[in-house]
Amino acid sequence: MIEIIATFARWSQLTANLILFGSCVFLVIVGQQKAVFEASWTIRLEKGFPWLASVILLGLVGILATTTGEATGEVSNVWNPHAWFEIVQQTQIGYIWIARALLAVLLLSVTLVIGRVDRQRWHYGLCASAAALPLIAGTLMSHSSADEMSFGAVAPYALHILLAGIWFGALPAFLFILLNDHSKSDKTSNPTTVAVYLTKFSAIALPVMVLLAATGLMVTDRLVETYYHTLVASPYGWLLSAKLSILAIILVIAYQARYQWLPMLSKEDPQQSNVSAAHLRKWVGIEFILALLLVLLATILANTLPAKHTMIDNWPYPFRFSLNATWDEPNVQEMVWSGVALFFIALGTVWLGIRSNWNSTKKTLIPSLLGISAMAIALPPLAIEAYPETYLKPTVPFDVISISNGSQLFAAHCASCHGPQGKGAGVITDPEIKDPTDLLTEPHTTKYTVGNIFHQLSHGIPGTTMPGFSATLSEENRWDLINYLHALSRGFDARLLGSMIVPENPAIASPVFNYSAHNGSSGNLKDFRLQKNVLMVLFSWPQSKERFFQLAAAYDRIQALNTEILAIPIRALNEQELEQIAEIVPFPIITEGWSEIKDSYWLYRRVRTVPDLSGKGMFPGHMEFITDRFGYLRARWVAQFEGYGWQNVSAMTLQLTQLNQENEIMPPPGEHAH
Structure with missing residues (x-):
């Protein structure tokens, strides 16, 4: 109520x-x-x-x-x-x-x-x-200002509302004029003068409606972002579709009024003028009622959860459209471009029908048939299989605890077929059964959403030995496995990182973590976002002792470059070792959370020269990562494989200086895998 x-x-x-x-x-x-x-x-x-x-x-x-x-x-x-x-x-x-x-x-x-x-x-x-x-x-x-109270967020919506007012608010005035007694003795009410009033306003109505549509697209894009699938599977999308359908009817009425009935109103023939006035009264009245309904839908829409925040628990269609997943498939580009060309031909027939005065049936039927044919040609090649869980969003955040748990689950349930690194090393003797998928080096993100992977983990993959785990693993554990696979894939991409950053190219998100340190400090890696860069040092003791002396000596210089150092052991430290390190370094040594951080960031250990690190002896004893203030891994030094590297402190501080000169290129990464 x-x-x-x-x-x-x-x-x-x-x-x-x-x-x-x-x-x-x-x-x-x-x-x-x-x-x-x-x-x-x-x-x-x-x-x-x-x-x-x-x-x-x-x-x-x-x-x-x-x-x-x-x-x-x-x-x-x-x-x-x-x-x-x-x-x-x-x-x-x-x-x-x-x-x-x-x-x-x-x-x-x-x-x-x-x-x-x-x-x-x-x-x-x-x-x-x-x-x-x-x-x-x-x-x-509005929802626009709820996400970000800024001029750029609010201005398009404010302009959209004002433009809607210019159009919608004029309809009652139209009706008052049309319902008035058009006595010829009253200069302001005779049909010719009335036609002048209405034509004068109608002339600005077209640019108003164009701007209204443009600002509406801007507002919608902000509330939808990349989640276009929600437009056909969420209350927000259904309301928006209903709103646009009513708007389309209103535009047809407005077009008829502007180009057919208004010109007749100013005719000297009283019969034509009366017929035109009757049409205008009837259809502008209908337009006003539809506009009231449109405003009601807009009001409900403005208070409905935006599309980008909608959780699609059950995708209702057996397919989805994906340009990224299908574009390089045979004949796809040719079919899509043919459909696009036919669509523009359909638009051209609309203009041709108006210019050639086609009858209404022909004017509607030909563009409609061409438009439907265009979609029938262009859309099927872009369709791929989908499941009810395809657009399901992870309920477990992408953090080191989830990744670490996922690594243990992978070792217990998946490594026998996919191999310890996910390269699909298991041997399948049956020629009719597909080999295990290479989860490490093959790209999967275009064809498989996290929801698709969740479905496959839950129900298995037909034609393979991949079983379903819905009965043996909880939903949270399955999301942990997905987070681990996501980190595994990111870790393989991280082989392209080096001790020199690639300017203005943030690509790999840093897994977040909670920590507590020896000096009583605690927090989350996200606490540094938009404030400081972070130098994460994964170290062995006492092997990293000389490096710690060097970092301690340069600590003030590093802090002056808007950067904090977090030291992360790769094994448990006893009290004596912790005291020895604390005497050397002035920065935090993580004592709680280090194990999960180590398990997760070891996935990012690969380098160009040694891209396939495997086996116990290949896990580096000392690694350092620079995470920029927006939450992205920008550089990494693996002491075992990348030589002198950041032992030259000037080389490292040069990277930090360069990061500080960059503005935000991409927004901070989200909390969940996508």
């Missing part, structure tokens, strides 16, 4: 605000002659302005009441003004609500004032400006 009240409150205040804003903009556009403001339809329209402003205020009260009930989890607080005031005084949502309420009061004051003075064009411009402010303030509570 609260959701219904909340939706009605949001819809009513937004609808009233859009109408008030758009009507004032309409009056500014058509009001070049003062006589317009004396017309009966203008007076009737203006009388509704204070009422619309009052609806905005009442809607805001409803929003505050229902938000309080939802935020506190107590239905009774919907009717508790004391609880409202607590929300207003203690939350960011409350502060924004105060701003919206004050702006709505200002708007109400403006509408009352202009109703008591001689009407001037600039009065309506002032009213439009006042009506725009609550709309803009409302965007601060």
Whole structure:
């Protein structure tokens, strides 16, 4: 029930605000002659302005009441003004609500004032400006601003709302004009003058709708990002599709009004003029009703979980489209480009039909058949098999605890077939059964989502010896295995890392971890993001003793380069050893969490010269990694295989200096594998 009240409150205040804003903009556009403001339809329209402003205020009260009930989890607080005031005084949502309420009061004051003075064009411009402010303030509570309260995040949505107001808010004014008594003795109401008003506004409606579509795409892209599959399998996507379908109908009506009925309205033939006016009254009325429904859907959509945050637990289709997975397959590019070419031909027939005055059946049927044929040619080659779990998101974060647990599970359940490094070393004697997959060196990320791999781990792979583990491994353990495989693949890519960073090329995310150190400090690797680079030193004792003396001597210099050092042992240290190291180094020595960190970062040990490190003797005794302040591995020195390397401290500090000069190239990596 609260959701219904909340939706009605949001819809009513937004609808009233859009109408008030758009009507004032309409009056500014058509009001070049003062006589317009004396017309009966203008007076009737203006009388509704204070009422619309009052609806905005009442809607805001409803929003505050229902938000309080939802935020506190107590239905009774919907009717508790004391609880409202607590929300207003203690939350960011409350502060924004105060701003919206004050702006709505200002708007109400403006509408009352202009109703008591001689009407001037600039009065309506002032009213439009006042009506725009609550709309803009409302965007601060949108999903766009929730992710990032910045001008770049909020501005497209604010512009989208204002453009929607210019179009939607003008429809009531259209109706007031069309329903008015078109007496020829009234210059402002005769059909010719009315046609001038409507044509004048209709001329700017096209660029408004183009900009409305462009800003809508920008907002949608921000809320969808790369998760386009959610548009056909989530409430957000279904609502968006319904909204776009209604918009398409509205655009068809607007096109007919602009190019067919409006020109007839100004004809000298009274019969044609009356027929045109009747059509306009009917269809603009329908357009307004559809617009009200469109605003309702937009209101619900604005308060629905965005597509990029939606969890698709059960993908309903047996296929999905993937350009990356299919593009290099035989004949795919030719088929796709042929379909694209045919689609543009279909668009061309739309233009040709308009220019050649085809009848409506021909004008609709030919482009539709060509468009359907284009999709039938271009889309099937891009389709690949999918499972119910294909777009399932991991429930276990990609961190060293999960990776370390996954490595143990891999050794127990998978290494016998795939080999200790995942290279598919098992021998299959049956020629009809596929050999175990090489999980290390072969790319799998384009054809297989993490959800696909989860499905295969759970249910097995037909035609192979790969069994399903749903009965023997918990869901969490299966995600741990996937995280390990992900780290294994990243580790193979890490052979391209060296002691010199590749400028502006962050590619490999650093697995995150929690730690506690000998000096009482603790935290998470993510704590350093956007603040400091991290030099991680995986060491043996006492073999790394000389290197520690060197790092201790350069510690102040390294810290001055916005970098922290974390020392990570590769075996357990006793108290005596820990005391010996602590006497040398001023930086943290990790005492809790080191085992999982070591297990995970050893996967990143491969180097160009020794790309296939295997066996106990090939695990380096000393490695160092530089993670930049955005969470990416940028350089690595393996003392056993890469020579003098960072023993030249100047060479290392040069890398840190270069990292500090880089701005954010990619956002920090997410918490889960993808």
